Amino acid sequence: MDATRSDTLPARLDALQRRIRHSCEAAGRDPAAVTLLAVSKTRQAAEIRALAALGVTDIGENYLQEALSKQDALADLPLTWHFIGPIQSNKTRDIATRFDWVHSVDRDKVARRLNDQRPGHLPPLNVCLQINIDDEDSKSGMALEAVPALAAQIQALPNLRLRGLMTIPRADAADGNRAAFRVLAMTLSQLRHTIASLDTLSMGMSDDFEVAIAEGATLIRLGTALFGPRPAKH
């Protein structure tokens, strides 16, 4: 494989890491404070294995069945698995058992089920609340106004560890989603008055991660920019 070609995984990763570093420098931030989450929906286990060999070990999946088979195929690797898709409440057991993080908690019922189903031998499940920041009917996620109450409820659940907030802003905002990211960051800093341990702003995807880093993202979720265009949607 010729890593100098721009369409190889090592070359794409290298270019992305350079862009991440530049964004951090421009914002006066430490690049070590921004985690790259590789979003591997529709991608083969072999592609994740190749990425892990390059040092990327945080893996995000949207669809449970697809994720479980890749987890089985990659069980020998020290990967950190993040569930980032919509959660049906009848699917919480596998999520609670097989993942390290869940970014898409948006209601009390799901939080309680994840807590009750988290196996006792595992550390608490890391949780972000997904916010529907642009109030779009098509998106899952909760309203900003409801965040303090759900955050307080999750604080009382011993098998969950509330880490922060996640959002997927609209795809066509003229400001590159800067305003949406800023609102999420402000919401997290307000919540930190009561829950000081919150440390995660999961925001920014292939088309807007540089803006997200400027606005304080600590975890950016990259699919297309890392793996190339996704095959047809399933």
Ligand SMILES: *Cc1c(COP(=O)(O)O)cnc(C)c1O
């Ligand atoms: C697919 C997906 C991503 C990655 O999107 P890209 O634009 O391909 O980088 C990030 N977050 C979530 C929740 C996704 O579903």
